[in-house]
Amino acid sequence: MDANERVLPMLPLRGILVFPHMVIHLDVGRDKSVQAIEDVMGQDRHVFLATQIEAQKNNPGEEDIYDIGTVAEVKQLLKLPGGNIRILVEGIARGKILEYQTSDTYFKVKVKQYSEEFEKNSEVEALMRNLVQQFEKYVKFSKRIPSETMVSVINMEEPARLADTVASYLVLRTDDKQRILDTVAIVPRLETLGMLVAKELEIVELERKINIRVRKQMEKTQKEYYLREQIKAIQKELGDKENRVAEGEELRKRVDKAKLPKAIKERTLKEIERLEKMPPMAAEVTIVRNYLESILDLPWSKSTRDRLDIKVAEQVLDADHYGLRKPKERIIEHLAIRQLSKKMKGSIICLAGPPGVGKTSLGRSIARALERKFVRISLGGVRDEAEIRGHRRTYLGAMPGRIIQGLKQAGSRNPVFLLDEIDKMSSDFRGDPSAALLEVLDPEQNNTFSDHYVEMPFDLSNVMFITTANNIYKIPRPLLDRMEVINISGYTEEEKLQIAMRYLLPKQMEKHGLADDMANISENAIRKVIQGYTRESGVRNLERNIAALCRKAVKQIVENKNKKIKIMAQSLQKYLGVPKFHYQIAGQYDEVGIATGLAWTEVGGDTLCIEVTTYKGKGKLTLTGKLGEVMKESAQTAFSYVRSQEQKLEIDKIFFENNDIHVHVPEGAIPKDGPSAGITLATALASAITGRKVRCDVAMTGEITLRGRVLQIGGIKEKVLAAKRVGIKMIIMPWENKKDIQELPNNVKGKIEFQFVQYIDEVLDIVLRPAETEAIPDIVVPPEAAYDNNQNLEQLQ
Numbered sequence: 001m002d003a004n005e006r007v008l009p010m011l012p013l014r015g016i017l018v019f020p021h022m023v024i025h026l027d028v029g030r031d032k033s034v035q036a037i038e039d040v041m042g043q044d045r046h047v048f049l050a051t052q053i054e055a056q057k058n059n060p061g062e063e064d065i066y067d068i069g070t071v072a073e074v075k076q077l078l079k080l081p082g083g084n085i086r087i088l089v090e091g092i093a094r095g096k097i098l099e100y101q102t103s104d105t106y107f108k109v110k111v112k113q114y115s116e117e118f119e120k121n122s123e124v125e126a127l128m129r130n131l132v133q134q135f136e137k138y139v140k141f142s143k144r145i146p147s148e149t150m151v152s153v154i155n156m157e158e159p160a161r162l163a164d165t166v167a168s169y170l171v172l173r174t175d176d177k178q179r180i181l182d183t184v185a186i187v188p189r190l191e192t193l194g195m196l197v198a199k200e201l202e203i204v205e206l207e208r209k210i211n212i213r214v215r216k217q218m219e220k221t222q223k224e225y226y227l228r229e230q231i232k233a234i235q236k237e238l239g240d241k242e243n244r245v246a247e248g249e250e251l252r253k254r255v256d257k258a259k260l261p262k263a264i265k266e267r268t269l270k271e272i273e274r275l276e277k278m279p280p281m282a283a284e285v286t287i288v289r290n291y292l293e294s295i296l297d298l299p300w301s302k303s304t305r306d307r308l309d310i311k312v313a314e315q316v317l318d319a320d321h322y323g324l325r326k327p328k329e330r331i332i333e334h335l336a337i338r339q340l341s342k343k344m345k346g347s348i349i350c351l352a353g354p355p356g357v358g359k360t361s362l363g364r365s366i367a368r369a370l371e372r373k374f375v376r377i378s379l380g381g382v383r384d385e386a387e388i389r390g391h392r393r394t395y396l397g398a399m400p401g402r403i404i405q406g407l408k409q410a411g412s413r414n415p416v417f418l419l420d421e422i423d424k425m426s427s428d429f430r431g432d433p434s435a436a437l438l439e440v441l442d443p444e445q446n447n448t449f450s451d452h453y454v455e456m457p458f459d460l461s462n463v464m465f466i467t468t469a470n471n472i473y474k475i476p477r478p479l480l481d482r483m484e485v486i487n488i489s490g491y492t493e494e495e496k497l498q499i500a501m502r503y504l505l506p507k508q509m510e511k512h513g514l515a516d517d518m519a520n521i522s523e524n525a526i527r528k529v530i531q532g533y534t535r536e537s538g539v540r541n542l543e544r545n546i547a548a549l550c551r552k553a554v555k556q557i558v559e560n561k562n563k564k565i566k567i568m569a570q571s572l573q574k575y576l577g578v579p580k581f582h583y584q585i586a587g588q589y590d591e592v593g594i595a596t597g598l599a600w601t602e603v604g605g606d607t608l609c610i611e612v613t614t615y616k617g618k619g620k621l622t623l624t625g626k627l628g629e630v631m632k633e634s635a636q637t638a639f640s641y642v643r644s645q646e647q648k649l650e651i652d653k654i655f656f657e658n659n660d661i662h663v664h665v666p667e668g669a670i671p672k673d674g675p676s677a678g679i680t681l682a683t684a685l686a687s688a689i690t691g692r693k694v695r696c697d698v699a700m701t702g703e704i705t706l707r708g709r710v711l712q713i714g715g716i717k718e719k720v721l722a723a724k725r726v727g728i729k730m731i732i733m734p735w736e737n738k739k740d741i742q743e744l745p746n747n748v749k750g751k752i753e754f755q756f757v758q759y760i761d762e763v764l765d766i767v768l769r770p771a772e773t774e775a776i777p778d779i780v781v782p783p784e785a786a787y788d789n790n791q792n793l794e795q796l797q
């Protein structure tokens, strides 16, 4: 027997093929084969593995088996339950069956074993490289083979081993694999293999392309499906086209009902059509819908019928307000003229006065008297033209301006429209709201008022506008020119008491659910509230305090199950805490260098303390306390006057060469201005320089000239009331203001002495005490109470 020939037990393989060098698990089930394995296990463990031509055959004959196979070694054997065994075999070399020796127990065949060693000439080398390259691509694309395999393949030196290893990794049909096994010569083996790898590569490439296409298609269909579902949901939300047609019909009905003017009607119908034609998802649908709602909500042709009875109007105003004789008269005159002359329609009432004097509530009463609707908008802090006139529809979240919104709220085209705090408007880069307001108030233009949002002219000529302001000097001039200013000054203590007892208290009690017999708040208690808990020209804080008392009363009734509560002046502290203000706060004693002036402010009158001190220096004048230009000049004038009176005031000749003078107006952080502190400044200066004390119970107001004349000033009533509040006994004021005193209530006139002066000398004669011999105090301390009020001091006139 040839050295390469040997006899080995043969295992027929089904659908599988083992190449040399390949290590693989095989499950052996056929009894014959099990027997064969068991037999070789005791020897060299070599078997011959050959593949069946048809895998299905259970008992293959010689003709059913390929004659070229692999000599292999059984490395391991594992018995499985049920008599089967699993073996691990490793291919050693190709072999060819020369003859079948027995087949009764298992096949024993005589095999010729081929050598797997070949000479590596350049052709073989080239083929090997080609194969490695192809295989590399295959590995990359197929992704079935781990990349470590590639490393070991690249490093293989022996061509036969390379060929067989590559072949074992390829996914090939059994007959293709057998073709490679059959090819013993190395060159054709490598060639065949190269060809098969190329073919496989093509297939894998194609597979990949198909895969990508399929995935894309899948993604596309999925995306489309998802979007379609979303559209369906959106459409459902918005209502489909049919719904919108129905909505259009609904809107058309409203157009008919609203009795729109012709041009407006046409425009609105066009918008409705536009809405119906819009694709359901268009963002504009909501915008157009909101716009139409706004238009249809406006009172284009709705108006109320006026009650044109002056007598009734008078009664209504009287019923709602105590006092205010003059303002009421003016209002009634205005109403009468309006009624008579259509031309007067244009003039607009401006109720001017400090907060809480009843401006807003007068507006409300006018509406009630005329049986008109009432709307109020506050212009305080409005600085953008768009707030008056609206934003164009192209803006996101655009809205009509406040005028149009007010009309919508009123629900009629002829309401009483109160523009509150018209003096608190300001303008900046966003446009000037007062220009827009001018158009609103101008009778020549306001019958076609155009709001940026509405875009269609609205007729405002039937609206009765009323404005309110604290300070008319802050109203832009063109606006002020259109207005008929009705001044409402602050209330005296007596007036406040009456207002409180007759109006505020009953109103608050009703609001708090207190019946008349449940709470009794005494007149003295209210008087004490006015004196100790409020310091104002109007009655706003008073009303707030009364509300607080009512609240406390309700609480007590509920908690203690009392039937009746009595609040007296003595027990007030229990309810409202310690009084915030002290009635007697004017200077307690005469001092040098301190004089009390009177100021008019937006929130009413106030006292103004002026301090002057002198110290070593060179005649310099320092002014502090946030004084405005006019007040500074006034101080200079007063100073020059005092200097010029050196002789008369018996001032030391060298005083101004050796001393500096400092004028300060306390509450230094609050701006102050106006000329009316002139005589007060002169008094304080003269006192400090001469060392003569100033009477602490006297207050003064008046402008001063360089020659010492005293000129007329304004705001008398407010100033006098303020002086009275702090317990001043005498007021010095310009001669020309004598006439204003007549209008003061008697109980005020009776309590204060008035001195009317033409020259500052007269003032000094009255207020300066005679010179004393003792030294001038170095530090001047004003009475505590003079600092009490921290309201805005802004002196005008």
Ligand code: ADP
Pocket (backbone or CB within 6 Å): 320, 321, 322, 323, 324, 354, 355, 356, 357, 358, 359, 360, 361, 362, 468, 499, 503, 504, 538, 539, 540, 543
């Ligand atoms: P204003 O608009 O001037 O700031 P309001 O109109 O808001 O003041 O008035 C504040 C409160 O004082 C309101 O409740 C108002 O009814 C009441 N009030 C003011 N003046 C009088 C008055 N003369 N008679 C009755 N109530 C008054």
